[in-house]
Amino acid sequence: MAESVYKVIELVGTSTESWERAAVAAVERAGQSLRDLRVAEVVEQDLVLEEGKIRAYRAKVKVSFKYEG
Numbered sequence: 001m002a003e004s005v006y007k008v009i010e011l012v013g014t015s016t017e018s019w020e021r022a023a024v025a026a027v028e029r030a031g032q033s034l035r036d037l038r039v040a041e042v043v044e045q046d047l048v049l050e051e052g053k054i055r056a057y058r059a060k061v062k063v064s065f066k067y068e069g
Contacts, residue, residue: 005067006038014056019045022059036066 013026019042027040044060 006064007067008062008064010043011061011063013059013061014048015059016056019057019059022057023061026059026061027063030063030065034063034065037063038066039064 009030011026011030013022013024013029015021015025022045023040023042027037030040031037041062042059043062046058046060047054048056048058
């Protein structure tokens with residue numbers, strides 16, 4: 001197996017539905033501009049609150065992709 005290097009970036013996805021949808025939004029958006037995505041890891045979840053009600057779910061996601069220079 002050849003040696004490889006991967007770059008890791010951190011993204012925050014948001015959704016009005018769920019943390020899962022927020023994570024999917026981050027990965028799908030990353031896939032539009034990055035090639036060869038390898039791993040996505042949800043590292044944090046939080047909520048946006050307004051007047052005591054949940055307005056949005058947020059998922060902080062680390063995404064790795066093959067580094068090409």
